[in-house]
Amino acid sequence: MLGLSDVASRIVQSTIRTMSVECERVGGVNLAQGVCDTPVPAVVREAAEAAIEAGFNQYTRADGIAPLREAIAKKLGQQNGISADPETEIVVTSGVTGGFDSACRALLNPGDEVLLFEPYYGYHYATLVGQYCRPVLVSLDPPDYPLAADRIVAAITPKTRGIVVNTPANPSGKVFSAAELEQIAEIARQHDLFLFTDEIYEHFVYDGQRHVSPASLPGIADRTVTISGFSKVFSITGWRVGYVHASARWIPAISYFHDLTYVCAPSALQYGAAAGLEHLPASFYADLISEYQRKREMICGALRQAGLEPSIPAGAYYVLADASVVPGADSVEKAMNLLHSTGVACVPGDAFFQGGRGDHLLRFCFAKTDSDLANACERLMKLRRASTVEQTTAQ
Ligand code: PLP
Numbered sequence: 001m002l003g004l005s006d007v008a009s010r011i012v013q014s015t016i017r018t019m020s021v022e023c024e025r026v027g028g029v030n031l032a033q034g035v036c037d038t039p040v041p042a043v044v045r046e047a048a049e050a051a052i053e054a055g056f057n058q059y060t061r062a063d064g065i066a067p068l069r070e071a072i073a074k075k076l077g078q079q080n081g082i083s084a085d086p087e088t089e090i091v092v093t094s095g096v097t098g099g100f101d102s103a104c105r106a107l108l109n110p111g112d113e114v115l116l117f118e119p120y121y122g123y124h125y126a127t128l129v130g131q132y133c134r135p136v137l138v139s140l141d142p143p144d145y146p147l148a149a150d151r152i153v154a155a156i157t158p159k160t161r162g163i164v165v166n167t168p169a170n171p172s173g174k175v176f177s178a179a180e181l182e183q184i185a186e187i188a189r190q191h192d193l194f195l196f197t198d199e200i201y202e203h204f205v206y207d208g209q210r211h212v213s214p215a216s217l218p219g220i221a222d223r224t225v226t227i228s229g230f231s232k233v234f235s236i237t238g239w240r241v242g243y244v245h246a247s248a249r250w251i252p253a254i255s256y257f258h259d260l261t262y263v264c265a266p267s268a269l270q271y272g273a274a275a276g277l278e279h280l281p282a283s284f285y286a287d288l289i290s291e292y293q294r295k296r297e298m299i300c301g302a303l304r305q306a307g308l309e310p311s312i313p314a315g316a317y318y319v320l321a322d323a324s325v326v327p328g329a330d331s332v333e334k335a336m337n338l339l340h341s342t343g344v345a346c347v348p349g350d351a352f353f354q355g356g357r358g359d360h361l362l363r364f365c366f367a368k369t370d371s372d373l374a375n376a377c378e379r380l381m382k383l384r385r386a387s388t389v390e391q392t393t394a395q
Contacts, residue, residue, distance in 0.1 A: 007129060007130055007132065010129070014122060014351065015332060015335070015347060015348050015350065015351050016032050016033055016122075016347050016351060019032040019335060019336075019339065019345045019346065019347060019348075020032050020033055020345065022336065022339060022345065023339060023345035026339065026340065026343060027343070028339055028342075028343035028344060028345050029343060029344050029345065029368075029372055029375050029376040029379065030345045031299075031344055031345060031346050031364045031365050031366070031368065031376055032345040032346055032347045032363075032365065033365065034170065034232075034237075034317070034318065034365050034367065035237055035365075035367070036231075036232060036235040036237065036317075036367040037235075037367065037368050037369045037372060038235045038291075038367065038369070039235060040234060040235050040236055041234055041235075041276055041280060041284065043275050043276060043279045043280060044230075044234045044236065044272045044273065044275055044276040044280075045272065046275075047271050047272045047274070047275030047276075048239075048268050048269050048271055048272030048275075049268075050271070051267070051268035051269075051270075051271035051272065052268045056267050056268050056271060057267055057268060058267060059263055059264050059267070060092075060264045060265070060267045060270060061264070062091075062255050062256075062258070062259040062263075062264060063090065063091040063092060063251070063255045064090070064091060064092020064093075064243070064264065064265060064270055065092070065267070065270045065271065065274070066086070067271070067274045068092050068241075068243075068270045068271070068273055068274040068277075069086035069087070069090045069092060069243075070086045071273075071274045071277035071278050072084070072086065072090050072092070072243050072245070072277065073085065073086040073089075073090060074277070075277050076213075076226075076245060079202075080199075080202075080213040080215070080216055080226075081213060081216035082213055082215045082216050082221070082226065082245060084245050085248065088248040088251060089245055089246065089247065089248050089251055090243055090244070090245050090251070091243060091244045091251055091254055091255045091258055092241065092242075092243050092264070092265045092270055093227075093229070093241075093242045093243055093244055093258050093262070093265060094240045094241075094242070094258070094261075094262040094265050095229050095231055095240045095241065095242040095265075096198055096200045096227050096228065096229045096231070096242045097123060097127075097242075098240070098242065098258060098261070098262050098265075099227040099229070099242050099243060099244040099254075099258070100123070100124065100127055100196065100198065100227055101127050101131075101257075101261070102244070102254050102255075102257040102258035102261070102262075103196060103225045103227065103244055103246070103250075103254050104127055104128065104131050104133065104196075105131060105254075105257040106250060106253035106254040106256070106257050107161075107162070107194055107225070107250060107253075107254075108128075108131060108133050108161055108162065109133075109161070110131070110132035110133065111132065111133070111134070111159060112133045112134070112159060112160075112161040112162070113133070113134045113135075113136045113157060113159040113160045113161065114128050114133055114134070114135055114136065114160070114161060114162045114163070114164060114196075115135075115136050115137075115138050115152060115155055115156070115160065115162070115163040115164065116128075116135045116136070116137055116138070116164050117137075117138050117139075117140050117145075117164070117165070117166070117169070118137040118138065118139040118140065118352070118353055118354065118357070119140075119169075119171050119172050119320070119349075119352035119353055119358065120135070120137065120164075120166075120352055120353075121166055121169070121170045121171070121198070121352070122351055122352065124164050124166065124198065133161075134159070136155050136157075136160070137155075137354060138151045138152050138155050139151070139353075139357065140172070140174065142172070142311050142320070143311040143312070144174075144311075145169075145172050145174040146180075147176070147180040147183060147184070149183045149184075149187065152184070152187055153187060156187075156191050156193075160191065160193060161193060161194060162193050162194035162195065162196055163184060163187070163188060163193055163194070163195055163196070164196045164197075164198065165181070165184060165195060165196070165197050165198070165214055166197070166198040166199075167181075167197070167198075167199060167201075167202075167211065167212070167214075167315075168201040168202070168204055168205055168211065168313075168314065168315025168316040169201075169315070169316060170200075170201065170316050170318055171316075171318045171320055171347070171351075171352050171363045172311070172313065172320060173311070173312075173313020173314050173315050173316045173318060173319065173320075174313075174314060174315070175205055175209050175211065175314040175315040176212065176214075177212070178212045178217070181212055181214050181217055182217060184214070185214060185217050185219070185220040188220065188223055189219065189220065189223070192223075193223065194223050194224075194225060195214055195215075195220065195223055195224040195225070196225050196227065197213070197214050197215070197224065197225065197226050197227055197228075198227050198228075199211070199213060199226065199227065199228040200227075200228055200229055200231065200232055200242070201232060201315055201316040201317070202228055202233075203232075203233045203285050203288055203289070204232065204288070204289070204292055204315050204316050204317055205289065205314065205315040206289065206292070206293045206296060206313070206314060206315060207293070207314065209314055209315065211315070213226060214226070215245065221247065222247045222249075223247075224246070225244060225245075225246045225250065225254075226244070226245040226246065227242065227243070227244050227245075228242060228243060229241060229242020229243060230242065230273045230276065232317075232367075233276075233285075233288070234272075234273065234276050236269070236272070236273075239266060239269040239272070239273075240262075240265060240266060240269070241265045241266065241269050241270055241272075241273045242265070244258075292317055292366070292367070295317070295366040295367070295368070295370075295373055296312070296313065296317070296319070296366055298366070298373055298374070298377055299319055299364055299366040299373065299376075299377060300312055300319060301377070302376070302377035302378075302380045302381050303319065303321045303364065303380060305380075305381045305384055306380040306381055306383040306384045307325045307383065307384050308321040308322060308323050308325065308326070308362065308380070308383075309321060309322040310322075317365060317366050317367040318363050318364065318365050318366070319363070319364050319366065320349065320352075320361050320362070320363050321361065321362050321363075321364060322360055322361060323335075323338070323349075323360055323361060323362045324360045326338050326362075330348070330350060330356070330359045331348035331349040331350045331358055331359050331360065331361060331362060332348040332350060334348065334360075334362060335347065335348040335362055338362065338383075341383065342379040342380055342382060342383055343379050344364075344376045344379050344380055346362045346363055346364045346365075347362065347363040347365075348361075348362065348363075349361030349362060349363065351363070364376075
């Protein structure tokens with residue numbers, strides 16, 4: 001009998017998409033999707049255009065073009081404290097998404113358990129499920145989400161094979177401290193686990209905090225698979241360029257599986273990313289932080305005034321807000337009611353939690369142009385002023 005695979009029959013479509021479709025229908029402001037509306041740095045765009053003109057339009061080596069691997073190795077050394085051999089320890093991937101997918105294929109077996117911190121990023125969860133692995137949640141408590149090492153240890157079974165660390169994290173904005181990462185590293189060593197990192201928001205850290213790459217900690221590099229990329233920092237989510245750094249023991253298999261699905265990251269766009277790494281000055285990254293910190297203040301101020309108490313994110317560009325005042329039995333109903341009453345789309349908390357733990361939460365993305373963000377803030381603030389939600393949704 002024809003039918004879907006076991007895994008496909010359990011697919012649940014992301015509520016992010018549902019919210020975006022409804023937002024478009026009602027002509028609202030979309031703070032649901034994590035798409036940056038900020039401009040692509042000219043040096044990145046121009047290098048990609050020049051590469052197309054110069055004829056770099058064919059498949060590249062499976063692990064990426066040499067100038068990009070070399071630029072990544074230099075960046076890892078200078079910015080992350082990770083020493084990397086560009087010939088044997090780096091694969092350029094189709095974004096962090098392609099990197100995580102390929103690393104899981106290379107290093108995990110069906111039935112393996114992998115620990116994920118909750119709130120989690122949906123793609124981490126779904127990628128593991130899609131590969132017949134079992135995500136096991138370790139919940140962290142708002143508003144600061146401190147690491148609970150005892151919860152990690154309690155979640156470990158003989159089937160546990162890895163831990164995913166997303167720092168700074170989507171959706172909580174948590175930036176794991178060096179001390180917390182040391183504890184995670186120690187547990188990984190003791191229980192012989194892989195550490196998969198997702199550092200896509202590494203440049204988005206606020207209030208003078210510092211991003212720490214887990215692989216830079218002593219004695220952990222061999223079991224750490226460092227994954228990051230350029231989607232967010234260069235505002236090129238549609239280009240699909242990221243990378244994996246890992247021990248030369250693991251890289252050939254990761255590269256093999258990446259090749260099978262994606263063949264390579266887009267050729268000319270790899271040149272664009274390489275130019276960004278080579279030529280953008282330190283001030284570019286500092287300006288990015290000030291700009292996003294300012295946007296964070298805008299959205300958090302508006303949410304607070306609207307009665308949607310935000311957990312102030314230490315990093316990344318999302319904010320989780322308490323939507324208890326918005327009518328609705330769960331976060332999906334609350335998100336829809338908020339969209340219909342204010343015209344602002346967000347993501348229901350259920351997308352990041354299990355067991356109803358996200359029912360009262362909504363996630364707002366603030367990687368928007370100032371005018372879109374100001375428009376959204378204005379609309380949100382009306383919520384409190386007119387206290388209209390109840391009336392509007394009761395109609
Ligand atoms: N990882 C996290 C935590 C994200 O939030 C996102 C995008 O929202 C991605 C990865 C996607 O990264 P990429 O575009 O490099 O695949």
